[in-house]
Amino acid sequence: MRYTFLLYRNESAMDNVTPEQMNEARAAFVGYIQALKDADIFLATDWLLPSSTATTITLRDGSRRIQDGPYADTKEQMGGYFAIEAPDLDTALEWAEKCPAARYGVVEVRASAMPA
Amino acid sequence: MTSNQTHERAVQIARSSYGRLLAILAAKTGDISAAEEALSEAFKRALETWPDKGIPNNPEAWLITVSRNLILDYKRSAAVRLQSAVEVEDIQELVMSQIDPDEIPDERLKLLFVCAHPAIDSKIHTPLMLQSVLGFEAEDIGTAFLIPTATMAQRLVRAKRKIKDAGIAFSLPDQSQMQDRLESVLEAIYGAYALEWDSPAGGDIRDDLAFEALYLADLLVELLPSEAEVLGLAALLSLSIARRESRYGEDGEFIPLDMQDMAKWDRLKLSRGNVLLERAQKLGQIGRFQLEAAIQSVHCDRLANGLTDWNSIAQLYEGIMRIAPTIGAAVGRAAAVGKVFGSETGLMSLNLIDPKAIENFQPAWATRAHLLEELGENEEAIRAFDRALSLTVESPVKRYLQHKKNQVA
Numbered sequence: 001m002r003y004t005f006l007l008y009r010n011e012s013a014m015d016n017v018t019p020e021q022m023n024e025a026r027a028a029f030v031g032y033i034q035a036l037k038d039a040d041i042f043l044a045t046d047w048l049l050p051s052s053t054a055t056t057i058t059l060r061d062g063s064r065r066i067q068d069g070p071y072a073d074t075k076e077q078m079g080g081y082f083a084i085e086a087p088d089l090d091t092a093l094e095w096a097e098k099c100p101a102a103r104y105g106v107v108e109v110r111a112s113a114m115p116a
Numbered sequence: 117m118t119s120n121q122t123h124e125r126a127v128q129i130a131r132s133s134y135g136r137l138l139a140i141l142a143a144k145t146g147d148i149s150a151a152e153e154a155l156s157e158a159f160k161r162a163l164e165t166w167p168d169k170g171i172p173n174n175p176e177a178w179l180i181t182v183s184r185n186l187i188l189d190y191k192r193s194a195a196v197r198l199q200s201a202v203e204v205e206d207i208q209e210l211v212m213s214q215i216d217p218d219e220i221p222d223e224r225l226k227l228l229f230v231c232a233h234p235a236i237d238s239k240i241h242t243p244l245m246l247q248s249v250l251g252f253e254a255e256d257i258g259t260a261f262l263i264p265t266a267t268m269a270q271r272l273v274r275a276k277r278k279i280k281d282a283g284i285a286f287s288l289p290d291q292s293q294m295q296d297r298l299e300s301v302l303e304a305i306y307g308a309y310a311l312e313w314d315s316p317a318g319g320d321i322r323d324d325l326a327f328e329a330l331y332l333a334d335l336l337v338e339l340l341p342s343e344a345e346v347l348g349l350a351a352l353l354s355l356s357i358a359r360r361e362s363r364y365g366e367d368g369e370f371i372p373l374d375m376q377d378m379a380k381w382d383r384l385k386l387s388r389g390n391v392l393l394e395r396a397q398k399l400g401q402i403g404r405f406q407l408e409a410a411i412q413s414v415h416c417d418r419l420a421n422g423l424t425d426w427n428s429i430a431q432l433y434e435g436i437m438r439i440a441p442t443i444g445a446a447v448g449r450a451a452a453v454g455k456v457f458g459s460e461t462g463l464m465s466l467n468l469i470d471p472k473a474i475e476n477f478q479p480a481w482a483t484r485a486h487l488l489e490e491l492g493e494n495e496e497a498i499r500a501f502d503r504a505l506s507l508t509v510e511s512p513v514k515r516y517l518q519h520k521k522n523q524v525a
Contacts, residue, residue: 001283088285089235090293111282 002043002112003092005082009105010075011050028100036084036095043083051077076106119167126162129175134251137176139223141183142230143286148248148276150190154183224249225339226286228332232300233284240275241304242311247272249335250328260311260325298340302349302405305332309353326357337392347396348406354389355412358382370516378419386416404440407432411448426455443473447480454483459490478507482517489524497524 017025029047036042051070058065070077082099086092089109096107134155141151158179172178230236231244243261246252258268278284289297309329333350340346362380365371393409411432418424433449436442446469454462466484474480481504488497501521508514 003283086283088283088287089233090285090287090289092283093235109282113281 001086001088001092002114003084003086003089004110004112005084005092005096005099005101006078006108006110007080007082007099007101007105008076008108009079009101011052011077011079012075013104014050025100032098032100035098036082039095041084041086041095043085045080045082047080048078050079079105122167122171123163125171126159126166126175129162129179130159130251133176133179135224135227135249136222137179137183138248138251139227139286140180140221141187142248143223143226144184145187146283146286147280148230149273149280150187151183152248154186154190155179157186158182222339223286224335226288228301228336229289229297230279230284230286232297232304233279234297234300235282235284236275236278238300238303240271241300242307243268243272244275245304245332246308246328249332252328298343298345301336302345305329305336306349306353306405308332309356326353326360329353330357342399344396344399344401345403345405347392347399348403348409351389351392351396352405352409352412354385354392355409355416358385358389358416364512368512368515369519370510370512372516373415374418374424381416381419386419389413390416402435402439404436407436407439424455426452430456443469443477444479447474447477447483451483451486454487454490459487463487463491476507478504478513481507485517485520489520494524497521 033042033045054068054070056067056069056071080101084092084095086095089111092109092111096102096109099107101107138148138151138155141155142148145151161182162175162179166172227249228245231248232238232241236244243257246257246260247254254269254272255265257272258265261268263271288294306329308325311325330350330353333346333353336346337350358381359373359376361382362376362378363371371377389409390413393406393413396406396409411429414425414428414432430449430452433445433452436445437449447466450462450465450469453465463484466480466487469480481500485497485500485504488494488500498521501517501524505514505517505521508517
C-alpha cells in the first residue's frame with residue numbers, strides 16, 4: 001500500500017530557528033530519506049516554503065478564483081510530505097514515528113486511494 | 117435429522133464458531149464488512165442446503181469455503197469493473213481447494229487487536245468486538261450503549277471501513293508494542309462488563325454483557341495464557357460476576373457489598389477467579405486488573421470467617437493509585453481508610469481528592485454521606501445524600517440512598 005505522511009507544524013515557532021538548528025534539521029531529513037531509500041520504500045518527498053507564500057485557485061464557483069494565502073488559515077500548517085510504500089498501517093506508523101517532523105510537529109498518515 | 121433439527125444445529129454452529137470463522141475471513145482479506153456479509157450469506161445457504169443434503173462432516177470448513185468463494189466472486193467482479201488485472205491475481209490465493217479441519221487457524225486474537233487498534237476511536241472498540249467476535253447485531257449493541265441503532269450501525273461501518281482503507285494489519289503487535297496494545301484490548305473487554313454493571317437500564321441485553329465480557333476474557337486467557345493482566349481481568353470478572361445475584365434485594369433495592377447475602381454467591385466462579393488470580397500473581401507483573409481482582413477476592417474472603425479485611429483493601433487501593441490512579445480508586449481508598457482508621461480519617465482522605473474531579477461523581481458523594489453520618493454530622497450528611505441522589509439514574513441505588521438518607525433525617 002502507498003501511504004503519504006502530511007507534515008504539520010506551528011509556523012510561528014519556525015521564526016526563532018537558528019541557522020545551526022536549521023542545518024541540524026536538514027541533516028536529520030537527509031538521513032531519514034536515506035533510511036527510507038535503504039529500506040526500499042521511498043517514493044517521494046518535498047519540503048515547502050511557509051504558507052505565507054501559498055496561493056489558492058478554484059473553479060468551484062464557476063469562475064476562476066485566485067487568492068493569496070493558504071487554504072485554511074490555522075496555526076498548524078502543512079510544511080511537507082513523504083510518500084512511501086508499506087505493507088500495512090502499523091509499518092507506516094513506525095516509519096512516521098522516525099520522521100524528524102514528528103519531533104516538533106504532527107505527522108498525519110493517510111493511505112492512497114489509487115489502485116496499486 | 118429433521119429440518120428443524122438441522123436448523124437448530126446450524127444456529128448452534130453459528131453461535132459457537134461465528135467469531136472464529138469471521139476472524140479467519142477478515143484476517144485473510146483485511147475487510148471485516150466483506151467477511152461479515154459473506155459469512156451471513158454462507159449461513160443462509162447452509163440453512164437452505166443442509167436439510168436436504170445433510171450436515172457436512174466439517175461444517176466450519178464448509179462455511180469457510182462458501183464464504184471465501186463468495187468474497188472471491190465479489191472481488192472478481194469488482195476487479196473487472198476496475199479493470200485491474202493485478203487484483204484478480206492477488207485474490208487467487210484466497211481460494212483454498214481443500215481445507216483441513218485440523219488446520220483451521222484461530223485468528224481471533226488478531227481480530228481483538230484490530231478492534232482495539234489505537235488508530236480506531238477508543239469509544240468504538242467495545243462495540244466492534246461485540247459485533248465481530250461475538251456476532252451481536254448493531255441494534256442490540258446500540259440498545260446496550262443507549263445509542264440509536266442507526267447511529268451505532270454507522271459508527272461500526274465507519275470503523276470497519278477505516279480498518280480496511282487505512283490498511284490496519286491482522287497481525288499480532290511486536291514485543292515493543294505488546295503491553296500498550298494489550299491494555300486497549302483489556303480496556304475494551306472491561307468496557308463491556310462495566311456497562312452492564314454500572315447501569316442495568318438497558319434491559320436484558322445489558323444483563324448478558326457481563327457474561328459476554330467474561331467469555332472474551334476467558335478467550336484471551338486461552339490465547340495469551342502467560343500475560344498476567346489477561347489473567348487478572350478474567351479473575352476480576354469471574355469474582356465480580358460470582359456476586360451478581362446478591363447485588364439486589366427481593367424488592368430490587370441495591371445492597372452494598374459488605375451486606376450482601378453470601379449464600380447467593382456463585383462458589384464455582386469465586387474459586388475460578390481465585391485460581392486465575394493466583395496464576396497471575398505467580399507471573400510477577402503487577403497490574404491494575406490484578407489489584408482490582410485482589411480487592412474483589414478480599415471481599416469474597418468474608419465467606420471464610422464473616423470478616424472483611426479492610427486493611428488489605430486499603431493497601432490494594434493504594435497500589436492502584438500508584439500504578440493507574442483513577443477517581444474510582446481514590447474514593448475506594450477513602451472508604452477503606454475510613455473503615456480501618458475511622459470515619460474522620462476516611463473523610464480526610466476523601467478531602468484530598470481534587471473537588472472538581474469528584475463534583476459529579478456519585479460514589480464520592482455517597483461515600484462522603486456515609487462517613488458524615490457515622491460522625492453524627494447529620495445535616496451535612498443529608499446534603500451529601502441529596503447530591504448523590506441527584507447524580508444517580510439507576511433506581512435500585514437511588515432507593516437505597518433515599519432509604520439511608522431517611523434514616524439520618
